[in-house]
Amino acid sequence: MTTKQPRYSKEEFARLGDEIYESQVRPQVEAGNYGKIVAIDLETGDFEVDASEIAACDRLEATHPDAQIWIVRIGSGYVRRFGGQTKRI
Amino acid sequence: MITGIVNRDFEPIIPLSVYGADGKTYIKNAIVDTGFNGWLSLPPNLIAQLNLRWKRRGRAILGDGSECVFNIYEAMLVWDGELLTIPVDEADSEPLVGMSLMNGYQLVVQVFPGGLVELSKVSPV
Secondary structure: OOOOOOOHHHHHHHHHHHHHHHHHHHHOOOOOOEEEEEEEOOOOOOOOOOOHHHHHHHHHHHHHOOOOEEEEEEOOOOOEEEEOOOOOO | OOEEOOOOOOOOOEEEEEOOOOOOOEEEEEEEEEOOOOOOOEEHHHHHHHHHHEEEEEEOOOOOOOOOEEEEEEEEEOOOOEEEEEEEEEOOOOOOOOOOOOOOEEEEEEOOOEEEEEEEEEEOO
16 A cells, blocks of 8 residues: 655645635535535545545545545634644744 | 643643554653644654654644644544544644544643643533
């Protein structure tokens, strides 16, 4: 089994993810799914929606084992909030 | 119940047993962080030590209002005697336990150095 690795820089990953979400995914998922997670494969544009992040990604990986997955929380710009994240010196 | 202690830096610390890719469990101390809404964050060196598999990326908002794109891995851990598979976020900080991992639990902290930290399961009303 090959280990999946990111094939794009973080910037490119976010740019592609935002583009696909805004143009193709958002119109299909936004109604009635507030707060759920969308997992998008950057290379095929295929996606899965679920309240569980792991369930959405598992379903996407079942059909696209090598998926480059960008996740979005519906209705929010962020999938996580890191409170007082500080780097130890 | 999960128990821990408040350290001299006023951080509530609990021990976690995380499984590495080699199937061994590693005990890591983690800071209970109610300002973090994920499950667990680990620094890159610990993710490498555990040899966790990269799964995906997403966007986060940080405490100072800035945003970042971060890597998400997955790991199995022992939580209150149960085996869970959870998302693990890569973050340049000490290991943090977030609100999603504490879902369904009551958190009690005695806020002074050496004070007790207790997480006990509750039934949501």
